[in-house]
Amino acid sequence: MVLALTATTFCKAEEPASIEGRFLSNVRQVTSGMVKAGEGYFSPDGKTIVYQAVPPQYPFYQIYTQPLSGGEPTLISTGRGRTTCAYFSPDAKQIMFASSHLDPMLTETEQAEIAQQEADRKSGTRRRYSWDFDPYTDIFAKDLKSGELTPLTTEKGYDAEGAYNKDGTKIAFCSDRDGDPDIYIMDADGTNQKQLTDAKGYDGGPFISPNGKWIVFRSDRKEEGFLQIYVIGVDGQHETALTDNVGVNWAPYWHPTEPYIIWAGADHSQPGRPNYDLWLMKYEETVDAIKPGKVWRITDSAAADVLPVFSPDGKQLMWTSTRTDDHSSQLFIADFQFPQEDQ
Template sequence: MTLIPRAFSPLVPLSLAVAAALTMVGTSFAQEAQSPPSIESKYLSNVRQVTSGMVKAGEGYFSPDGKQIVYQAVPPQYPFYQIYTQPLAGGEPKLISTGRGRTTCAYFSIDGKKILFASSHADPNMTKTENEEIARQEEERKSGQRRRYSWDFDPYTEIYVKDLASGELTQLTDAQGYDAEGAFSYDGKKIAFCSDRDGDPDLYIMDADGKNLKQLTNAKGYDGGPFISPNGKWIVFRSDRKEEGFLQIYVISVDGEKEFPLTDNVGVNWAPYWHPTKPYIIWAGADHSQPGRPNYDLWLMKYEETEDAIKPGPITRITDSAAADVLPVFSPDGTKLMWTSTRTDDHSSQLFIADFTFPEDQPKEEK
């Protein structure tokens, strides 16, 4: 929601205008005094926007050396997300995907030489698909009404890997239905992903070349957004198996034998991501226990890992901005956090990055 300052009419006497202005300022200060201070400065410092020039951008991930990012963005001249890379030190975005179709979930290989992503560019009716989306967006622009956000499980979406040196694009999946939301394991040998090839979105794991496919979940509802833990033993993911549309965070062993819920609330919890060196998982969540549309913020959980389980621990709220904050990821060295946010001047979603401080590393209060 955009807040528009109230303007004074030139027909209002100056004294009344000044009085009204002072009243508004006093009210503003009173409200500010009543509102608790933001918590963000405890955990985030040197916050800065890293993408611009796109209609919207998000879901960014770091290269292994932390110098590049890969992300999805809607360019001004095309209706669907495409995949781009960009140096963190500055520079122009470079198109990685084909430039057509719906794309999502890009991820660097362990050596930084390849990029994994999902794309529907092989849709045999691509021109029709594009024209229909362009027409819908034009109608929204004219009417001023926007569609409620929903993700398209495009049945022509497959997973590809692109060699950055040669430009060669290799298709890794080939099944009827949506194959996407993939990410490499920390050793680069496995890929966890989501597929609805059996009629319901479930988790799968395969070798980095697409071989030795194995289905891990088969619960009713959506299972997706998987990431393999740094030690290679667990996969964190989101699922609405408990209640449709209300996502919770789960972990499952890479062999699919053991599974544990990490959240259980009246809300939506999604985009979980592991810290590379510490026992933490971060995600985006919103409380849906009250009427109305809640805001999405970032949440951090310290978990306990045993020989055969992951146990949930204390949860810390990281952001409390009026903007939506989603899709958080840590840098390879664990010192930075990157996420997608609408805290922009035009309220479009873009990528932001900040230095990160853990709860246990907070300065000690003076007695």
């Protein structure tokens, strides 16, 4: 029997050896050769992916594209600075990503990270995961034909985590320009930037719904470090929490054709270090609300499974996982099957 959750509780029911076969088939690893890789997104035709990866010769994530049919990664970012959150424009003419390559002290920043990694290697220290809200991070759009890189944000502070809406006219993103990370929306050329959330704590990782009316995001406003999933209208109205549990719920993503949201989550209600798995929620949309519904657990590997995204046709799922031979984070893809309502 598939483990089912309400939107407020992590279930502790007994499980079979694995539940993944009910939802995922033809699971395969699609990145290799990098120190680590992850947060991948599909091109509009579903034939190429864009992702962030740490190359062997550099300490920070860079942005790459790669055809799913095979082939070598192509560097999209400048090769320097911290980068993250790359996303194809719906017309496939541009790739948007965040980068700190304009940091005036970039050389010092790089040297400090290299020195820290070397010290960690010598001491055998494994640093706990944490995200650096680099204040020199801005959002850029790269023209894939000309190679021109255009800044879309120039405000002081961290601007990143951007995603286009379906028709490519709007971008939702995260910014801490006022001292606290919040959700913003802007036109695709960077104009008309508007703040949507203003709660204390981190609001980030926004994605606009397929119909263009809603933004799903993660927030630790309830308790610092414990993320929950929220939705808000693109007009800043009708904000609603979709999860409410003692855990971390992050990286939510809309299914492109059916009323489901997928995300990564871990139960922190018990002592110890919990494992991250993928969870799927069916929702109901009304005129002024997204209402949470039944939740299914999609993965149960001993490895960490995070940052899930659907292909444009909704038939494939891609995510970041440590289910590799060397336990490094890499991208995996599988064919996706919806749950049966009685599971």
